[in-house]
Amino acid sequence: MHEWALAEAVLYSVKKRKRRKRIEIKLRVGEMQQIDLKILRFALKELAKLEKIELRVRIRIEKTLVKCRVCGYEFGVSSFLKKLKITKREAIHFIPELFSAFIKCPKCGRQDLEIKGGRGVWIEEVR
Amino acid sequence: MDRRSKMIDPRVNIISERLKKIKRILVVVSCKGGVGKSSFASILSLTLSNFGYKVGLLDLDFFGPSTHLILGIKRLRFKEERGVVPIVFKNIKFISLVLWAKEYAIPFRGKEASNAILELLSITRWGNLDFLIVDMPPGIGDITLDVLKLFKRGEFILVTTPSPLSLEVIKRFVKLLRKNGAKIIGVVENMRRRKFKLKREEIKKLKLKILASIGFENKFEEDLGNSKKLMETKFAEEVKKFIKEHLLK
Numbered sequence: 001m002h003e004w005a006l007a008e009a010v011l012y013s014v015k016k017r018k019r020r021k022r023i024e025i026k027l028r029v030g031e032m033q034q035i036d037l038k039i040l041r042f043a044l045k046e047l048a049k050l051e052k053i054e055l056r057v058r059i060r061i062e063k064t065l066v067k068c069r070v071c072g073y074e075f076g077v078s079s080f081l082k083k084l085k086i087t088k089r090e091a092i093h094f095i096p097e098l099f100s101a102f103i104k105c106p107k108c109g110r111q112d113l114e115i116k117g118g119r120g121v122w123i124e125e126v127r
Numbered sequence: 128m129d130r131r132s133k134m135i136d137p138r139v140n141i142i143s144e145r146l147k148k149i150k151r152i153l154v155v156v157s158c159k160g161g162v163g164k165s166s167f168a169s170i171l172s173l174t175l176s177n178f179g180y181k182v183g184l185l186d187l188d189f190f191g192p193s194t195h196l197i198l199g200i201k202r203l204r205f206k207e208e209r210g211v212v213p214i215v216f217k218n219i220k221f222i223s224l225v226l227w228a229k230e231y232a233i234p235f236r237g238k239e240a241s242n243a244i245l246e247l248l249s250i251t252r253w254g255n256l257d258f259l260i261v262d263m264p265p266g267i268g269d270i271t272l273d274v275l276k277l278f279k280r281g282e283f284i285l286v287t288t289p290s291p292l293s294l295e296v297i298k299r300f301v302k303l304l305r306k307n308g309a310k311i312i313g314v315v316e317n318m319r320r321r322k323f324k325l326k327r328e329e330i331k332k333l334k335l336k337i338l339a340s341i342g343f344e345n346k347f348e349e350d351l352g353n354s355k356k357l358m359e360t361k362f363a364e365e366v367k368k369f370i371k372e373h374l375l376k
Contacts, residue, residue: 005210005250009141016140028134069236091227094211095246097239098224101231111234119242123135 002094003036006121007043015051017126023048024056026125030118032064032077032096034089040121064118068105074116075106096120138249142277145248149183149256153312153374154274154281156304158296160191160265163317163341163362164286166351168262169197170366173354176218178370180257183213185247186223187274188264189233189240195225199352203229210252217354222251237269244273267303275307283311284338289324301333313338313373317362339369 014025029035041057048055064077080103081089088102100113146152153171157164165188172184172194186194195203198216203226206212213220224233224243235243253259261278264270274281283304287293297314304311313336316325320343330337341362350356357363 002207002210002250005252006137008209009137009249012144013135013137013140017135087229094250095224095227095243097235097243097246098228098231098233100234100239101228112236114236114238120246121137123137124133126135 003039004043004047006035007040007047010044010121010123011047011051011053011055013123014126015053021052022054022056024058024125024127025123026058026060028060028062028122028124030062030064030096030115030120032081032092032099032115032119033121034081034093035121037061060124062118065116066099066103067114067116068108068110069112069114070110071105071108073105073107077103077118136245138245142245142248145251145253146259146278146280149253149259151257152259152261152278152281154261154263154278154283154309155286156263156271156283156300157265157286158293158300159287162265162286162288164265165193165262166197166347166362167284167286167315167317167341167366168260169194170357170360170363171370172219172258172260173198173217173358174363174366174370175258175260177358181220181255182218183220183222183253183256183259184262185251185259186221186225186262187244187270188262189224189235189243189270190264192223192225194262195221195223197351197357198354208252210250211247212252220253220256222247240269241273244270244277248277267300271304272307275304275309281309283309284313284315285311285335286315286317287325288318289316289320294326294329297330298333301335311335315369316340318343336373338373339365341365 037059044057067074091098096119100111104111155164155168172182176182186192200216205214205226213222315338319340344361
């Protein structure tokens with residue numbers, strides 16, 4: 001599962017900053033990547049157990065906002081993602097930037113799109 | 128201050144872990160397109176694999192990915208196991224954005240390309256490799272600058288044709304690469320014809336070695352997509368020579 005690779009990356013970053021047995025982290029997860037939060041939490045806990053770390057995880061979903069660089073139109077992506085075939089949704093799950101290969105601006109139809117927010121996994125806080 | 132700047136991107140830290148079991152990273156670059164860079168990267172991967180080395184090939188030419196076409200990789204399905212497991216073709220571990228984008232063009236600006244590279248490198252499980260060959264887009268752009276930053280052990284191989292126009296472009300290109308910390312192991316001259324070759328003294332002035340000089344082959348284009356036939360070309364012979372005389376010394 002891709003979520004395991006992300007969990008590994010998160011835990012690796014956290015361990016570099018805090019060498020403690022009890023760590024609390026706050027994650028911001030972008031909507032675009034369609035991360036399975038259940039799997040992400042499970043993976044984080046399991047990986048932390050292997051390191052003998054007691055990990056507390058809080059996750060916040062950030063809604064994705066896309067902006068067309070041509071006409072300036074800004075739009076959300078949930079309705080677009082739902083309409084895509086599973087193979088394309090999966091491609092975006094792995095490489096979110098690929099959305100611009102599959103989605104056009106609903107206003108002008110161009111594919112010069114920028115993700116303004118709600119992309120990827122970020123560690124907001126480590127305590 | 129923007130709150131986002133205080134946040135940690137976990138991808139950046141894990142990349143060195145993902146790459147740590149790779150002994151050497153060879154980055155194949157060119158100043159211009161159409162010089163045979165991807166062909167060189169592909170045949171280099173095949174040849175090293177035939178020599179018994181563990182090889183990976185990473186196609187970062189997002190705008191014109193072609194290594195899968197050169198090698199004749201038809202089945203573009205990767206496995207997932209706690210990350211992305213590269214597909215294996217002729218014992219070469221292979222990753223390219225085409226595994227996801229398929230036949231769709233990839234309209235990336237710099238920021239998108241940088242993010243895609245971070246994503247690819249942070250989720251791909253290469254395992255133990257003797258060589259990772261990286262096929263780059265032509266010129267120096269965001270992707271080259273990202274690779275300079277992320278592949279600190281990268282060894283650059285510059286592929287060029289003997290066109291008189293090449294030399295001036297090479298000089299600028301090499302200067303820029305070196306300013307940005309690149310270790311350039313040398314130049315591969317491709318599509319050489321009898322009276323048409325790179326001025327050796329000029330290359331020497333740049334303190335560069337000519338690693339291989341590959342003659343123009345009429346038949347070469349016909350063999351693209353057939354890895355068995357590619358290995359029977361004069362191109363492949365020169366790559367074998369390069370490996371024995373420069374890479375394995």
